[in-house]
Amino acid sequence: MALNSAGTPTGPVRLDGALGEGGGQVLRTALALSLATGRPFDIVNIRAKRAKPGLLRQHLTAVNAAAAVSSAEVEGAEPGSQTLRFRPGAVRPGEYAFQVGTAGSACLVAQTILLPLALAGGASSVVIEGGTHNPAAPPFDHLAEAWLPHLRTMGFRIDATLERAGFYPAGGGRLRLGIAPAAAFRPLVIEDRGAILVREARAVMALIPRSVGDRELDVVVRSSSLLRADCSVVTVDSPGPGNVLLLTIRCEGGTEVFTGFGEHRRRAESVAAEAVDEMREWHASGVPVGRHLADQLLLPMALAAGGSFRTLAPTMHTTTNCDVIAAFLGDVVTIERGTERGVDAEVCGGVRTSRVVVRGAATPAA
Amino acid sequence: MNTKQPKLRTVVLGIVGRSLDMSPAHTRWDRWRPTVDLCRQEDLVVDQLELFVHAGDERLAATLTDDIRSVSPETDVRQHPIAARDFWDFEEVFATFHDFARAYPFDTDREQYYVHITTGTHVEQICLFLLCESRHFPARLVQMGPPRKNGPQSPGSFKVIDLDLSRYDRLASRFRKERREAASVLKGGIETRNAAFNALIARIEHVALASKAPVLLTGPTGAGKSALARRLYELRRARRQVDGALVEVNCATLRGDAAMSTLFGHVKGAFTGALQDRPGLLRAADHGMLFLDEIGELGLDEQAMLLRALEEKTFLPLGADSEVRSDFQLLAGTNRDLASDVRAGRFREDLLRRIDLWTFRLPGLRDRAEDVEPNLAWELDQFSRLTGHAVTFSREARDAFVAFATSPEATWPGNFRDFNAAVVRMSTLARGGRIDVALVREEIDRLRAAWDPQAGEPGGGDAEIVAHAVGARRADEIDLFDRAQLAEVLRVCSRSRSLSDAGRALFAASRARKTSSNDADRLRKYLARWELTFADAATPQ
Numbered sequence: 001m002a003l004n005s006a007g008t009p010t011g012p013v014r015l016d017g018a019l020g021e022g023g024g025q026v027l028r029t030a031l032a033l034s035l036a037t038g039r040p041f042d043i044v045n046i047r048a049k050r051a052k053p054g055l056l057r058q059h060l061t062a063v064n065a066a067a068a069v070s071s072a073e074v075e076g077a078e079p080g081s082q083t084l085r086f087r088p089g090a091v092r093p094g095e096y097a098f099q100v101g102t103a104g105s106a107c108l109v110a111q112t113i114l115l116p117l118a119l120a121g122g123a124s125s126v127v128i129e130g131g132t133h134n135p136a137a138p139p140f141d142h143l144a145e146a147w148l149p150h151l152r153t154m155g156f157r158i159d160a161t162l163e164r165a166g167f168y169p170a171g172g173g174r175l176r177l178g179i180a181p182a183a184a185f186r187p188l189v190i191e192d193r194g195a196i197l198v199r200e201a202r203a204v205m206a207l208i209p210r211s212v213g214d215r216e217l218d219v220v221v222r223s224s225s226l227l228r229a230d231c232s233v234v235t236v237d238s239p240g241p242g243n244v245l246l247l248t249i250r251c252e253g254g255t256e257v258f259t260g261f262g263e264h265r266r267r268a269e270s271v272a273a274e275a276v277d278e279m280r281e282w283h284a285s286g287v288p289v290g291r292h293l294a295d296q297l298l299l300p301m302a303l304a305a306g307g308s309f310r311t312l313a314p315t316m317h318t319t320t321n322c323d324v325i326a327a328f329l330g331d332v333v334t335i336e337r338g339t340e341r342g343v344d345a346e347v348c349g350g351v352r353t354s355r356v357v358v359r360g361a362a363t364p365a366a
Numbered sequence: 367m368n369t370k371q372p373k374l375r376t377v378v379l380g381i382v383g384r385s386l387d388m389s390p391a392h393t394r395w396d397r398w399r400p401t402v403d404l405c406r407q408e409d410l411v412v413d414q415l416e417l418f419v420h421a422g423d424e425r426l427a428a429t430l431t432d433d434i435r436s437v438s439p440e441t442d443v444r445q446h447p448i449a450a451r452d453f454w455d456f457e458e459v460f461a462t463f464h465d466f467a468r469a470y471p472f473d474t475d476r477e478q479y480y481v482h483i484t485t486g487t488h489v490e491q492i493c494l495f496l497l498c499e500s501r502h503f504p505a506r507l508v509q510m511g512p513p514r515k516n517g518p519q520s521p522g523s524f525k526v527i528d529l530d531l532s533r534y535d536r537l538a539s540r541f542r543k544e545r546r547e548a549a550s551v552l553k554g555g556i557e558t559r560n561a562a563f564n565a566l567i568a569r570i571e572h573v574a575l576a577s578k579a580p581v582l583l584t585g586p587t588g589a590g591k592s593a594l595a596r597r598l599y600e601l602r603r604a605r606r607q608v609d610g611a612l613v614e615v616n617c618a619t620l621r622g623d624a625a626m627s628t629l630f631g632h633v634k635g636a637f638t639g640a641l642q643d644r645p646g647l648l649r650a651a652d653h654g655m656l657f658l659d660e661i662g663e664l665g666l667d668e669q670a671m672l673l674r675a676l677e678e679k680t681f682l683p684l685g686a687d688s689e690v691r692s693d694f695q696l697l698a699g700t701n702r703d704l705a706s707d708v709r710a711g712r713f714r715e716d717l718l719r720r721i722d723l724w725t726f727r728l729p730g731l732r733d734r735a736e737d738v739e740p741n742l743a744w745e746l747d748q749f750s751r752l753t754g755h756a757v758t759f760s761r762e763a764r765d766a767f768v769a770f771a772t773s774p775e776a777t778w779p780g781n782f783r784d785f786n787a788a789v790v791r792m793s794t795l796a797r798g799g800r801i802d803v804a805l806v807r808e809e810i811d812r813l814r815a816a817w818d819p820q821a822g823e824p825g826g827g828d829a830e831i832v833a834h835a836v837g838a839r840r841a842d843e844i845d846l847f848d849r850a851q852l853a854e855v856l857r858v859c860s861r862s863r864s865l866s867d868a869g870r871a872l873f874a875a876s877r878a879r880k881t882s883s884n885d886a887d888r889l890r891k892y893l894a895r896w897e898l899t900f901a902d903a904a905t906p907q
Contacts, residue, residue, distance in 0.1 A: 056408040057440075078373065079409040099439030102406050102521075129439065169406065169519040170395045172436040207392065239436050240395040264396055264519045 170240020610654025636685025
């Protein structure tokens with residue numbers, strides 16, 4: 001499926017890592033877009049304002065994975081490097097295995113290469129080892145239950161399996177992706193969440209006393225509409241200790257997953273409150289797509305047949321993502337309401353919301 | 367993946383830390399473990415970890431290896447059992463690591479090495495440090511620091527220590543300054559410019575601070591051997607390398623029984639007149655330095671005793687029953703060729719071999735023309751300090767003196783001793799602290815006279831004779847080449863009764879070959895060139 005159609009400029013895209021949110025997200029989005037479009041890119045000031053500036057190992061794993069699936073020519077792929085030149089070749093479907101050091105997120109690496117492989121016209125199988133439930137990254141469950149169903153609606157044929165959970169700091173998790181070539185793309189339209197079908201709270205525990213999970217679920221039951229019967233403590237096998245609280249809400253218009261991450265010396269009640277607060281905000285707003293899911297839908301919609309969805313007011317993360325997409329594909333994302341773009345937000349249930357419209361690069365199926 | 371510049375693989379060598387890396391299985395991810403956490407650094411990828419494992423730590427090593435594979439899939443962990451039984455035993459530990467270093471296939475073109483010294487016993491850390499410093503391990507040291515309190519399972523931080531001090535700008539300038547100071551001490555604060563001399567001083571400084579072996583200073587008289595010996599002592603005392611005294615003696619002043627007694631001491635009643643014990647100079651130099659100037663003048667008996675004192679640090683004072691000890695560094699000075707003295711049987715070969723390990727030849731003043739000006743400034747300064755009166759040259763006078771002092775004519779046979787004497791004379795004679803041209807000319811004449819090889823002859827030296835005939839001012843402008851000839855002509859004239867008489871004597875050779883007939887005319891023409899008549903030339907000096 002050729003995306004780099006006639007009329008699209010083919011010179012290297014130049015990016016400044018100091019712009020906007022400016023973290024590893026800019027790099028990962030750029031890698032995915034570069035692979036999908038075949039356009040090379042140069043990025044400077046990578047993580048310029050951070051305490052440890054430049055590429056860290058988890059970013060390097062993403063760069064190396066992107067290079068591996070496309071035989072790319074890369075300069076500057078070293079720890080601490082603040083500049084990167086990336087010249088992709090053709091993406092080759094096939095079997096790949098990647099390992100993320102420092103228990104970095106396997107899910108973020110998956111998001112970097114998943115769409116380019118899905119667009120490469122062949123079947124792929126990818127195993128990624130590392131962290132599967134990391135703070136500041138989508139947990140595997142969000143990927144599999146909230147994000148992938150929407151991708152399947154768009155026409156992608158991707159499934160994901162968690163073979164073993166991995167938590168910070170020990171890592172050792174493993175996920176497997178099965179990718180078949182997409183047949184035809186359809187626009188994704190999510191205007192309403194529809195009726196709520198299932199509510200579920202799972203306290204996932206590895207090498208942590210069960211009582212910690214019970215305390216988390218007590219908070220969920222006390223402070224949300226979930227009932228005791230919706231709750232469970234799940235013990236999983238992992239090389240190191242770890243805990244995550246997952247709140248899953250399955251609606252007619254799609255599933256949302258809200259997460260609280262257990263950390264060393266963090267109280268169970270605080271972990272639960274993190275997940276519950278995010279869920280309540282989403283719930284009150286009435287929009288179908290939560291903040292994190294919105295970020296993650298932009299790229300596949302832009303590469304596939306586009307569409308629209310209602311979500312919360314855009315974050316800095318979202319607008320930065322839009323800027324990187326615009327650098328490769330032009331202004332294909334429009335945020336119709338949102339404070340970040342100077343447009344009045346529509347306030348629903350006391351929460352600011354927006355509507356995102358994405359023009360897709362692929363021709364919709366007839 | 368294609369990268370244009372080949373990256374160096376990172377190889378870390380470290381020890382399984384019996385206490386720091388150890389933790390109960392269920393809490394190990396909550397604890398800081400330097401060996402694992404070095405492989406968890408976000409900005410360091412360890413491609414290979416060579417892990418030294420003490421006997422008894424195999425299970426711990428296995429756990430660490432598994433955990434590192436989990437958190438750092440990039441890292442290839444290789445375990446090396448340590449043979450040493452006692453890892454607090456310096457010799458054993460050093461030998462173990464030394465053997466490892468010699469057998470290890472270091473490849474610095476492809477790999478960069480770090481030695482991790484956070485774990486292991488202190489003795490092991492010291493041995494690793496030493497082997498890094500000696501470049502047996504071509505590595506930099508890496509040291510881990512624990513995370514800040516309550517850091518959520520953070521891997522802490524790491525610090526790389528490069529033992530190449532020249533990489534640290536501030537340290538390098540500090541050492542440069544220290545070296546400059548040391549060189550300045552050795553040069554007595556004189557800003558010498560002669561490159562060869564400055565190189566010699568740099569070498570002496572290095573040896574003086576690195577070795578306690580005897581040092582032999584050679585060179586012409588007055589080249590500054592005694593002064594340098596004193597400065598060497600000052601330098602070593604300033605660096606706390608010596609805490610005894612500096613004892614100086616000129617061996618030319620030691621003769622007979624007194625020599626033995628002066629050097630090695632005697633007990634009361636050892637000989638007639640030995641009314642009480644005398645410790646001797648060697649004892650006085652204990653823990654200090656002994657400077658024996660003109661060591662070539664030392665008698666053979668004293669040489670034998672000295673050799674023993676150097677080798678055994680003990681000697682027998684005159685008349686004593688038991689040996690005494692003295693530990694001193696020997697500085698020796700000589701202007702003689704000791705090797706030829708050895709051949710002539712005047713100097714012991716074994717003693718020479720013992721003292722000429724470090725031989726430094728100090729150049730004379732003639733070979734250091736660039737240093738005349740700085741020495742002049744220094745001598746004036748010394749004079750001012752000594753007398754309390756500042757003395758300066760007029761610009762013209764200084765130029766005239768420096769021009770003379772650096773000319774080939776100025777042989778400075780007594781070197782800095784002569785130079786010092788000249789400056790002291792001019793300074794003393796200077797009126798109102800100002801040395802003018804007249805004073806300089808007077809001093810130049812005095813030096814010329816003193817150095818003239820014919821100075822002992824009747825009528826005085828060349829310079830004097832010529833100056834007398836043509837006047838001092840014109841004599842200054844006459845080349846040495848012409849002056850020698852003119853002086854000899856004048857000497858002959860003054861011995862002769864007439865122009866013809868002198869002509870015959872001066873042109874005797876060509877006259878014998880009948881190539882010249884008018885000797886008197888040739889002489890008259892020669893004298894006329896100097897605006898002299900025979901009467902002028904024949905005037906007794």
